[in-house]
Amino acid sequence: MTASVLRVAGIRRGDIETLLAHYGLSLTLVDDGAAIPGSFWGDDEAGIIGHTVYARGDTPVHSVLHEAGHLIVLPPERRADVHTDATDSIEEEDAVCYLQIVLGGVLQGVGRERIMKDMDAWGYSFRLGSTRAWFEHDAENAKDWLIQHGLLTEAGEPV
Structure with a gap:
């Protein structure tokens, strides 16, 4: 874990929720120490399933934005089928x-x-x-x- 990166707990949750909602996505925070659903890399990395980005308080903000980006670039009708890995190219x-x-x-x-x-x-x-x-x-x-x-x-x- 790289301690110096900005974590979800270090920003206002409402700001990131509003940003994701703009793209038809939601953020679900899981309990500290719990496995993050849909996380490709595991550990504290964000996960994606359908229209939801999963994270914990110790998840890096850049990870949430990256995984959200994978959903944002997809047409909304394809998002429902996404689980963990969304890259086509x-x-x-x-x-x-x-x-x-x-x-x-x-x-x-x-x-x-x-x-x-x-x-x-x-x-x-x-x-x-x-x-x-x-x-x-x-x-x-x-x-x-x-x-x-x-x-x-x-x-x-x-x-």
């Missing part, structure tokens, strides 16, 4: 990584910078060596994918 995975950064930017007290820092601390790896370098110089395909799917504006803001 590298393009979709890149789009999810980009989207989690953008969504962090709309969460009060979080921000894009914090999400990128936490992604680096957690061990995400990108060709250019850091999440920030990837986001600023190598993620145009991810941004374009999100724009084409109606999830970002041309200016790169969430819809």
